Amino acid sequence: MLCHQYFSSPTDIALGFAADGVGPFKSRQQTCWPLLAFNYNLPPSIRYHLDNLICLGVIPGPSEPKEINLFLAPFVQELQELAHGVASYNGKTDCPFCLCAYLVACFGDMPAVAKLMCMKGHNGKYPCRACKIVGIRAPKTKDPTKLGTTHYAPLARPFAGPDKGPSHYDPLNLPLRTHYQYVKDALYVEQSKTPTEDARRSTSTGIHGLSMLAEVPSLDFPISFPHDFMHLMFQNVVPSLIDLWTHTGKKATFGSPKDDYVFPKTVWRAIGEACKKSGDTIPAKFGCRVPDLDEDRGQSSAESTLLFATLIGPGILCKFQKEEYYQHFLFLVWLINKCCSYSVTQDQVDFIRRGFA
Structure with missing residues (x-):
């Protein structure tokens, strides 16, 4: 519990975070994951200049990390300390002060953010991190009489079955996820007693487990994870x-x-x-x-x-x-x-x- 309000001081800093896999070589067969932070207190015109990016580290390849929470742990610990405030010195006023910084947004492509949030991702039955739209399986290209294994989420779905959600979704009134519901679903999955039960609960919620970033008090799931x-x-x-x-x-x-x-x-x-x-x-x-x-x-x-x-x-x-x-x-x-x-x-x-x- 914090003893102050967010951004109650003019010296408070707003931070953004981005993570994604990049292929450093031309073949693109090997990837690494840079972890970058952005200072939102800087003007938008220079905020994303290379000199102003904060490189937190690089997750080595050659493939994507399976347990990204392990790599996020040091960053999350520092964010918790910054949320409570750390002793700093103001060179302009020649006085010490309490510096607070808050992570407010996380970015990346859909697979990267799904990994950060410990979600199934865009191919799951509940593919969206922002809402509870139900995915449906598309017919196979080579054999339209059979359904493929990949889900997709059209707004109009007159052919959807009774367990596949409504026949039409209003794009201005989608069934949005909330922070409370995300944490509840994540804990529901983590409390599974068998792998079979875990898979069933994960499929029904679209969540693998509780993200390490859920321990950051300034983040709201999924509002703090906008689509890039x-x-x-x-x-x-x-x-x-x-x-x-x-x-x-x-x-x-x-x-x-x-x-x-x-x-x-x-x-x-x-x-x-x-x-x-x-x-x-x-x-x-x-x-x-x-x-x-x-x-x-x-x-x-x-x-x-x-x-x-x-x-x-x-x-x-x-x-x-x-x-x-x-x-x-x-x-x-x-x-x-x-x-x-x-x-x-x-x-x-x-x-x-x-x-x-």
């Missing part, structure tokens, strides 16, 4: 849109290449060439070069996808057969720009929420 916009938008939504527009990748079996939202191959080839040439005239300050999205799309990064979506795309994607598809894309660009702004008003938050829903 970079992974959601620039490594998922926009690439999926490109798959849809070109009838390739994961959307190669969706619909028909003759659908009116699919670009003809010659048109997309010209768009890819235009993206590649644009790097010769766009200042590097705007971001990295956008590769040829027809020939070298595998070289795309989240940064280049951001540049394509917000700066290049609105100018060269105006040749849709239907104007409504282009306007739909422009509205998405508007939402992206608002989400990437340094400041957002509450009214804009509500509008963005309804826009994505």
